[in-house]
Amino acid sequence: MRLSELSERSGVSVHSIKFYLREGLLPPGERKSARLSEYDEQHLRRLRLIRAMLTVGGLSLTQARDVLAVAEDPAFGRTERIGAAQYLLPPHIQPPEDEVARREWDQTRAQLAEMLHGLTWRFDDSSPSLDSLTKAVLALRSLGYGDADLLRQYAELVRQLAAAEYGGAIHPLTDLDKAMEGVIVYTLLAEPVLLALRRLAHEDTARRLHDGE
Amino acid sequence: MRLSELSERSGVSVHSIKFYLREGLLPPGERKSARLSEYDEQHLRRLRLIRAMLTVGGLSLTQARDVLAVAEDPAFGRTERIGAAQYLLPPHIQPPEDEVARREWDQTRAQLAEMLHGLTWRFDDSSPSLDSLTKAVLALRSLGYGDADLLRQYAELVRQLAAAEYGGAIHPLTDLDKAMEGVIVYTLLAEPVLLALRRLAHEDTARRLHDGE
Known part of the structure; x- marks a missing residue:
């Protein structure tokens, strides 16, 4: 797909996509001509991951780039890469x-x-x-x-x-890219889910205990 | 105790304590003379709570003041106050x-x-x-x-x-001040404990699953 379609499908502006390309967060598309590159589903997925890291995860651009860089560094093994990415997260x-x-x-x-x-x-x-x-x-x-x-x-x-998250959802992902994504998603994006659920559960518990007050 | 002792025991500077007094986060001490007020254990406890809200909880001064104000508003019942305080937390x-x-x-x-x-x-x-x-x-x-x-x-x-937190730790606190403090502490300060434990548990789970890799 072209840049315009990538923008439309991801909901990320062309301006921002160009910025992520320049900053190395998003790998370049396949060059078709001097002014035209072709992007695929991997780009779309990566773009969604970048947006999620920045908006929900609250990472800075530099932090997001560092996490993605270590995830792709062939000098490390799978477990090391996953561990290094987790350690880099704020x-x-x-x-x-x-x-x-x-x-x-x-x-x-x-x-x-x-x-x-x-x-x-x-x-x-x-x-x-x-x-x-x-x-x-x-x-x-x-x-x-x-x-x-x-x-x-x-x-x-x-x-x-x-154990439920890692064993059930991350470990079976044999594709390293997907496993890395899983770690980032489960570490960073699932945190606000848990915290929000916990506050709702507190309210529920309080209502039960104070019932009839 | 005097202001200087309150500062020493809480680890909060005299300058900051005066600021919290001016801003109404900390109730005034008992006035002994024009230049001397007496503070007690309640002040020390409140000061620790304020510091914890600001540093660990990441609240702004205004947010901390609003939470403490609703906690002390006699227009509301116990459950309402506790609920309102929780809703005010970011x-x-x-x-x-x-x-x-x-x-x-x-x-x-x-x-x-x-x-x-x-x-x-x-x-x-x-x-x-x-x-x-x-x-x-x-x-x-x-x-x-x-x-x-x-x-x-x-x-x-x-x-x-x-259920473990609320039932075991907050509900038995019949003193409203302590119950409010419990809600703030368990809502806000226990969150980073949970998140940190969860990341360590992820590492543990990953090591077990990838053992021998």
């Missing part, structure tokens, strides 16, 4: 600079890693998600919440979720 | 302006509400979380993901989570 939390706060941070981070490894979770301790977890747990604990029992309960339920 | 998604996109939006939103009500979930259809859900599901579907089975699976697991 947020990336910096530990505190203050010495006392840093000690508490390091201690909490090590405790959390130990707790999860104790539940037989396997992950690299350099994971940026361990930093996000540390920051959030420290904030919870500063207000007297976030005890170990609740965390274990969260971990148990979230693991069931991940 | 994100707030606007439906698309384009007419065709808007029709798809309305249709999807109605379908999602129907699906959840069909699972006996009780919530008000004006909930902003239903907008967030609609946006995220539309993005997933534009890439060919987000089928109804997965959504139902998510809903089931998330409901278990909400």
Whole structure:
């Protein structure tokens, strides 16, 4: 299809598509003449993925490009590529600079890693998600919440979720492109789905408990 | 305690505390003289909550003030206050302006509400979380993901989570202040905990599935 049709079918303006082509987020079409290139369904799919990363995922252009670049880097194996892409996705939390706060941070981070490894979770301790977890747990604990029992309960339920998502939906995708897309989609785009459902579930639970109030 | 001690114990600068007092986020201390006010443990707790809302929750000052104001408005009953506070928490998604996109939006939103009500979930259809859900599901579907089975699976697991959080941790808090705090904490601060755990669980699941690759 031509650029105009690609624009129409994706709902992305010709201007934006040209920008993504220039910035290397979208691979070039097949050149038919000096002024004409041909695009296919892969371009359409990639375009939708880019839009989803930028709008729903809230990634910057640079972040989106980096994630797509590592996904296509032939120097890495399949698992490495998928892992690298996940690690590149925001947020990336910096530990505190203050010495006392840093000690508490390091201690909490090590405790959390130990707790999860104790539940037989396997992950690299350099994971940026361990930093996000540390920051959030420290904030919870500063207000007297976030005890170990609740965390274990969260971990148990979230693991069931991940097994359903990863095992059922991502792993069977033998096509690396699709598997990468799956990781990006399930990591980034499914997050607001879960959070929105959780708030609705809170309202439902509250109504049941306060019924007749 | 004096302002300086409040600052020391909370880790929030005197300058910021004065700002929160001026902006009405923090109630005034007990006035001892023209230049001296006395603060108590309630102030310390509130200060920690404000900081958590701003830094971990990512709320703006205005948003934080609105949430705290509705929480303290005696014109509403307990359940209403808690619900209103939850509805005020970001994100707030606007439906698309384009007419065709808007029709798809309305249709999807109605379908999602129907699906959840069909699972006996009780919530008000004006909930902003239903907008967030609609946006995220539309993005997933534009890439060919987000089928109804997965959504139902998510809903089931998330409901278990909400029951554990709300039933076990928020409902027993008979003190309204603590219950409000619980809602803010569990809605806002527990979200990054869940998301971080989920990414670690994805890595764990991937490692198990790809073992020996």
